Amino acid sequence: MVETTQAASPAKQPLRIALAGLGTVGVGVIKLIEANAGLIARRAGRPIMITAVSARSRGRDRGIDLASYAWEDDMTALAARPDVDVVVELVGGSDGPALVLARNAIAQGKALITANKAMIAHHGMALAQAAEQKGVAIRFEAAVAGGIPVIKGLREGAAANRVERIFGILNGTCNYILSTMEDTGRDFAEVLAEAQAKGYAEADPTFDIEGIDAAHKLSILSAIAFGAKIDFASVDTQGISRILAADIAQADALGYCIRLIGTAEADAGPDGTPGLFQRVAPHLVPVDNLLAHVDGPTNAVVVEGNFSGRLLFQGAGAGDGPTASAVVADIIDIARGMDTGFEADMAFSIPVDGLEAMAPAPSGHRIGRSYIRFLVADRPGVLAEITAAMRDAGVSIESLIQKGQATQGGAVLVAIVTHEVAEAAVTEALRLLDGSPSLVAQPLVMQILGN
Ligand SMILES: NC(=O)C1=CN([C@@H]2O[C@H](COP(=O)(O)OP(=O)(O)OC[C@H]3O[C@@H](n4cnc5c(N)ncnc54)[C@H](OP(=O)(O)O)[C@@H]3O)[C@@H](O)[C@H]2O)C=CC1
Numbered sequence: 001m002v003e004t005t006q007a008a009s010p011a012k013q014p015l016r017i018a019l020a021g022l023g024t025v026g027v028g029v030i031k032l033i034e035a036n037a038g039l040i041a042r043r044a045g046r047p048i049m050i051t052a053v054s055a056r057s058r059g060r061d062r063g064i065d066l067a068s069y070a071w072e073d074d075m076t077a078l079a080a081r082p083d084v085d086v087v088v089e090l091v092g093g094s095d096g097p098a099l100v101l102a103r104n105a106i107a108q109g110k111a112l113i114t115a116n117k118a119m120i121a122h123h124g125m126a127l128a129q130a131a132e133q134k135g136v137a138i139r140f141e142a143a144v145a146g147g148i149p150v151i152k153g154l155r156e157g158a159a160a161n162r163v164e165r166i167f168g169i170l171n172g173t174c175n176y177i178l179s180t181m182e183d184t185g186r187d188f189a190e191v192l193a194e195a196q197a198k199g200y201a202e203a204d205p206t207f208d209i210e211g212i213d214a215a216h217k218l219s220i221l222s223a224i225a226f227g228a229k230i231d232f233a234s235v236d237t238q239g240i241s242r243i244l245a246a247d248i249a250q251a252d253a254l255g256y257c258i259r260l261i262g263t264a265e266a267d268a269g270p271d272g273t274p275g276l277f278q279r280v281a282p283h284l285v286p287v288d289n290l291l292a293h294v295d296g297p298t299n300a301v302v303v304e305g306n307f308s309g310r311l312l313f314q315g316a317g318a319g320d321g322p323t324a325s326a327v328v329a330d331i332i333d334i335a336r337g338m339d340t341g342f343e344a345d346m347a348f349s350i351p352v353d354g355l356e357a358m359a360p361a362p363s364g365h366r367i368g369r370s371y372i373r374f375l376v377a378d379r380p381g382v383l384a385e386i387t388a389a390m391r392d393a394g395v396s397i398e399s400l401i402q403k404g405q406a407t408q409g410g411a412v413l414v415a416i417v418t419h420e421v422a423e424a425a426v427t428e429a430l431r432l433l434d435g436s437p438s439l440v441a442q443p444l445v446m447q448i449l450g451n
């Protein structure tokens with residue numbers, strides 16, 4: 001018999017967590033940590049222990065037992081507790097108490113984990129810089145695309161590549177609304193209410209349906225993918241609130257579905273000036289494109305690397321379980337890196353000082369096909385007026401459909417699909433029609449997703 005002389009390694013101290021926010025995601029995190037405690041401890045190299053929690057209302061029944069956790073009425077006080085190593089912020093809001101807590105945590109030398117894309121889009125670089133100076137980690141995997149490890153994928157898996165483009169579906173609520181309306185013909189407001197009830201939507205769902213949430217996420221991904229400073233203000237953002245059931249039906253008849261797509265691309269612009277193009281807007285997606293089959297609250301992100309080629313990240317983009325999975329993955333990362341400090345300066349893949357200021361790229365020179373929907377008065381000469389504006393702006397029409405009957409408050413829907421043309425030409429055609437009494441509403445333009 002061989003006797004071993006190797007001593008068993010001493011048990012490591014637990015990683016002690018404070019949780020701010022006990023809503024959809026916060027409760028999901030507690031359930032996950034409790035359900036998978038053993039395997040998480042093995043993978044993290046130490047047990048994970050929640051020590052303190054905070055939310056707005058202490059008395060609310062959340063369907064879980066909070067008795068073993070200390071309670072703080074003021075969530076910003078969690079950071080100063082001596083029994084806390086990592087602060088997990090799951091409250092939301094770009095400023096206010098979430099930001100105070102985040103700053104306090106870093107100032108106290110605690111690692112920070114957040115799912116708050118609004119805060120990271122607005123203050124992520126300052127927070128990451130403060131964290132670098134303190135030598136603590138800041139992580140936000142759950143802030144982009146819910147349960148999909150796309151930040152890790154970009155920071156680590158694709159780290160050797162020059163990323164040429166990222167695009168995809170970044171908002172679960174919009175995707176749920178669009179795909180459900182498409183499948184069932186149900187009303188926008190009713191499907192939005194359902195998405196809220198399922199816990200997908202932001203506290204203020206305007207952020208979802210106006211594309212702001214997807215723009216927050218896109219600006220974060222851009223920073224990591226292109227080594228650029230976060231520039232949320234330059235994301236050209238259009239939401240889905242102006243899309244009619246008639247647009248969805250029309251797109252379907254033409255062989256497309258409608259999806260809210262975020263795109264970020266290094267773009268030299270017409271005069272060769274390097275820049276970063278960032279846009280969130282509803283697009284017509286050909287039914288044979290993989291993004292057309294992304295339904296419900298699912299997200300999908302395509303990353304094009306110069307050596308990897310196309311990488312596709314797909315999975316649940318919202319909801320308690322998937323989002324909790326991403327938050328707890330960050331906790332495990334921090335637990336693993338505690339002994340080496342390795343994780344402390346990796347938030348945006350490179351230190352914040354190294355992020356480049358990339359000028360926003362214009363869109364006018366971009367070539368593509370567009371769907372343009374008009375709501376027009378039902379009278380002679382209207383079509384001629386529209387087609388004349390297209391001709392004068394140099395926009396060639398691939399197809400034009402006029403609904404025989406009034407569809408919207410007595411107005412008639414006219415849908416045009418253009419041939420490939422510079423976006424500036426479409427803008428010019430609409431300028432020529434601006435103020436025309438024939439148009440009863442602002443035209444809606446959606447790009448058709450190319451390859
Ligand atoms: N839901 C999702 O699918 C996803 C959400 N996220 C992000 O995660 C974060 C949390 O989202 P979610 O769980 O859906 O939000 P919820 O609205 O479900 O939960 C928010 C929590 O924050 C608490 N809270 C709000 N204001 C305060 C305050 N001033 N002081 C203390 N606590 C406060 C609320 O307390 P109380 O319960 O007492 O009212 C609640 O527990 C947000 O940043 C969101 O963008 C990210 C990815 C997916």
Ligand SMILES: N[C@@H](CCO)C(=O)O
Nearest residue numbers: 171172173201202318
């Ligand atoms: N409201 C967000 C949550 C996930 O970030 C969405 O619907 O995608």
